[in-house]
Amino acid sequence: xxxxxxxxxxxxxxxxxxxxxxxxxxxxxxxxxxxxxxxxxxxxxxxxxxxxxxxxxxxxxxxxxxxxxxxxxxxxxxxxxxxxxxxxxxxxxxxxxxxxxxxxxxxxxx
Amino acid sequence: xxxxxxxxxxxxxxxxxxxxxxxxxxxxxxxxxxxxxxxxxxxxxxxxxxxxxxxxxxxxxxxxxxxxxxxxxxxxxxxxxxxxxxxxxxxxxxxxxxxxxxxxxxxxxx
DNA sequence: AAGCATATACCGACGGTCGGCATATTCAAG
DNA sequence: CTTGAATATGCCGACCGTCGGTATATGCTT
Numbered sequence: 001x002x003x004x005x006x007x008x009x010x011x012x013x014x015x016x017x018x019x020x021x022x023x024x025x026x027x028x029x030x031x032x033x034x035x036x037x038x039x040x041x042x043x044x045x046x047x048x049x050x051x052x053x054x055x056x057x058x059x060x061x062x063x064x065x066x067x068x069x070x071x072x073x074x075x076x077x078x079x080x081x082x083x084x085x086x087x088x089x090x091x092x093x094x095x096x097x098x099x100x101x102x103x104x105x106x107x108x109x110x
Numbered sequence: 111x112x113x114x115x116x117x118x119x120x121x122x123x124x125x126x127x128x129x130x131x132x133x134x135x136x137x138x139x140x141x142x143x144x145x146x147x148x149x150x151x152x153x154x155x156x157x158x159x160x161x162x163x164x165x166x167x168x169x170x171x172x173x174x175x176x177x178x179x180x181x182x183x184x185x186x187x188x189x190x191x192x193x194x195x196x197x198x199x200x201x202x203x204x205x206x207x208x209x210x211x212x213x214x215x216x217x218x219x220x
Numbered sequence: 221a222a223g224c225a226t227a228t229a230c231c232g233a234c235g236g237t238c239g240g241c242a243t244a245t246t247c248a249a250g
Numbered sequence: 251c252t253t254g255a256a257t258a259t260g261c262c263g264a265c266c267g268t269c270g271g272t273a274t275a276t277g278c279t280t
Contacts, residue, residue, distance in 0.1 A: 002112070002235095002236065002237080003111075003200075004236080004237070005236085006200065006204070007200070009204075010200065010203060010204045010207060013204060013207040013208055013211055014207050014210075014211075018258080018259090019258070019259065019260095020256095020257060020258050020259080021258095023258095029200070029203055030200075033196075036237090037237070037238055037239065037240090038239095038240095038258085038259075038260075038261095039237075039238065039239070039240085039260085039261080039262080040236080040237050040238065040239095041259095042259065042260055042261090043236075043237080043260090043261095044236080044237085046260095047235095047236085062257095062258095063245065063246065063257085064244085064245060064246090065244075065245060065246085065257065065258055065259085066258070066259070067257095067258075067259095068258095068259080072211075077208065077211070080204060080208065081208055083204075084201050084204045084205055084208070087197045087198075087200060087201040087204075088197075088198070088201045090113075090116065090117070090120065090139070090140075090197060091194050091197040091198045091201065093120060093139055094116070094119075094120040094123060094190060094193075094194045094197075095194055097120060097123040097124050098123055098187065098190065098191055098194070100124075101123055101124075101182075101187070112266095112267065112268080114267080114268070115267085128227075128228090129227070129228065129229095130225095130226060130227050130228080131227095133227095146268090147268070147269055147270065147271090148227085148228075148229075148230095148270095148271095149229085149230075149231080149268075149269065149270070149271085150267080150268050150269065150270095151228095152228065152229055152230085153229090153230090153267075153268080154267080154268085156229095157266095157267085172226095172227095173226085173276065173277065174275085174276065174277095175226065175227050175228085175275075175276060175277090176227070176228070177226095177227070177228095178227090178228080221280100222279100222280085223278105223279085223280080224277105224278085224279080224280100225276100225277085225278080225279100226275100226276080226277085226278100227274100227275085227276090228273100228274085228275095229272100229273080229274090230271105230272085230273080231270100231271085231272080231273100232269100232270095232271090232272105233268105233269080233270085233271105234267105234268085234269075234270100235266105235267095235268085235269095236265105236266095236267095236268105237264105237265085237266085237267105238263100238264080238265075238266095239262100239263095239264085239265100240261105240262085240263090240264105241260100241261085241262080242259105242260085242261080242262100243258100243259085243260085243261105244257100244258085244259095245256100245257080245258090246255105246256085246257080247254105247255085247256080247257100248253105248254090248255080248256100249252105249253085249254080249255095250251100250252090250253080250254100
């Protein structure tokens, strides 16, 4: 799973949100690092809907603008949970190796 | 940074390895989930070398087969460390939301 | 002799993201 | 009162990185 996809699922894990709100939420989550392009977002939303990981929650019209709200499906929740575990495991392994590495070289050893 | 790239850097964070050994190491790291394609690996190695994240450590000939060993540069180590932190943060946020979600719906609340 | 593991490397295809644009409304700044 | 930014969805071509296959070569196993 690519990062933008993961971030979109994470955004929707909170509560149902419409597309543009997802863009903002992802920006918040990543501390401003990732601002999804509209093209990326809506394409991913369509794809994820096709894969059954998200679904349309409801549609609203606010100030004559359409808002389509999406929510995570059970499959999407499961998928996000699995991916989260993977991320954690990989981070742990990388960290362990980086630490061992610094112990070897970086260490101002004696 | 994409997952294969991250895994390659992680593999090289351990010790200098030649291409094929990286493929095997990544397979080990991911519990068999990811077996990098040769095309992916060597293309990524070239790219990472171009970006200055890895460099050629040495070359050996074992059983008349060339082995080109790569190692992480300081920039590569830094890059991997940063990416690892990101992964951790994102995993933490996703986990928090998933937990909150289960508390709301899953929870057999009373 | 065939097949698998080792080892590097190229190639076309493909998927997903990027960046830009179109559309439409509301609000603030000039 | 017009320009620009923010909100909101969506399409499109370009691009990057990976996939899958192939080529090349050697050595071991069956």
